[in-house]
Amino acid sequence: MPSPWRLLASAFSRSLTRVSTRRSFSFSSHLRNQDLFEYTSGRWLVNEALRLDERKVVFNVAELGRLAAQSVNRSPDHVAYMEKLAEGDYNREILITMRDGFKMVAHIPYQCTIPRYFGVASEAATMAFLRFHGIPIPEVYGYSADANNPAGTEYIFAESIRGTKLVDQWFDLAEPDMISVLRQLVQLEKKTMSICFPAGGALYYTKDMEKADAQHTPLDDDPRFCVGPDTRSQMWFGKRSEMDVNRGPYKDVKEALSRPAEKEWAYLTQFGPQVPWDPSARLLHNLEQQQPSDHTESLRDYIRIAPLLIPKDPALSRFPIRHREARAENLIVSRSSDGTLNIVALVDWHHTAILPAFLLTNLPYESEDSSQSTRPSLPENFDNLSPRSQDEARDIYQCRLVNYHCLAEVAKHNPAHYRCMVDLMTGMCRHLLSFAGKPWRGLSLLRGLVVGVTRAWSRLNEIDGGGRGPGPCPLWFHLEVVEETDILAEDFMEASDQVKELQSLVAANWKNWVHVEDYERALEVAR
Known part of the structure; x- marks a missing residue:
């Protein structure tokens, strides 16, 4: 069973995210341009100056307006x-309003957003491609993947x-x-996942990959688009972005499984040891x-056993695309007019990956129980809990109910996607x-997973x-x-x-992020 504290903290973290997305940050035109450059949505309890500097983006406001109008x-x-x-x-996100009332949104990545060129280029191409295929996505009027x-x-x-x-x-x-x-949402995802790509990685305009002299695989039916390097942040984090490693396109499932581990190796x-x-x-x-x-030993072990867990059904090993976090946010x-609540847009397509179908199975909310086959319920002692504990229990219940x-x-x-979501072998992979x-x-938990898979190996053979x-x-x-390994896992879970x-x-x-108005109280409690 998941730890009650882990569920509570996870739900509370989700609650913070939910509240933050409810707020918009509007500034009248008479305020200084500096307000468009600085991060003002929250505060950090640790390394705040660094976090703020990472999110400060100075740009030419007049030129951004000119380019927006031109688009x-x-x-x-x-x-x-x-x-x-x-x-x-x-x-x-900066809302740009024209004199006739027309509105558009400029998405400007932070300094800490990685990868910058590939990330922006891929997001713009992904939005345009899927919109062309009937997915409700905001129209892209223009973009620049280069700050120059x-x-x-x-x-x-x-x-x-x-x-x-x-x-909201x-x-x-x-x-x-x-x-x-x-x-x-499920029907939209079925539509996006029915599109099959010739390789894994991320989607781009071919012209952007040619400009970057990056490896890419053009789409047979639309050579304007191609599959290029994987933009997931784990492939670029820290000094990894400076390394010349293979981030795709992945020509087959084995490459999609091995390249992330080889990058880490x-x-x-x-760079070796670290705190x-x-x-x-x-x-x-x-x-x-x-x-x-x-960890390097565990990576070696992973590379040996992961290919053996690939589903035998070729339909589950094809390369579709799926939103990274298709949830309420x-x-x-x-x-x-008839009162039906309709999805009019699915937004935020950054870091969207093209991967084997059996790997694209995350639920709307993080859960340690991938089956979620039993209808959830509130705790039996719910009426006796404090108001705050009731809010937290209700939040956890709601997330489980969504899943x-x-x-x-x-x-x-x-149904094919469902089989992947509940299958033990693909889940382990x-x-x-x-x-x-x-x-x-600085801590290897991969060894515990590898050991767990070897323990379950005979069961995998029996099931299949x-x-x-x-x-x-x-x-x-x-x-x-x-x-x-068991002791380390237990000690880590306790910590x-x-x-x-x-x-x-x-x-x-x-x-360690908090709302601006909660900062002083949070800081005092933290002390």
């Missing part, structure tokens, strides 16, 4: 004013969608409305520098890849029987290694629970 065939004097609309994890332009920053100019973010009403929706929206070989970055690992290892040898909705209904709709409308490809930050299972396991571990408990008490999310 929609208007003259620069048609621009009435600009205002900061919102600030997300990866970019700042008159505005002095990368940007995407996109349509301003009429409607409200689903997150998601946790107050009646259950029939929730089910209706999830059904629409190359990084550890070059743990994760607060839980710091607590566990007392800020002592850790050697990467255990990224859905814009409106009600029709439950989402899986039910996937089972009805996309996904978990292995998620840890093998993540940046190593008839020669369809993974066959003999190529790995074997001494009992003492298994015991050490992680302590850190998350403190973060939830302080009202900070996992990045």
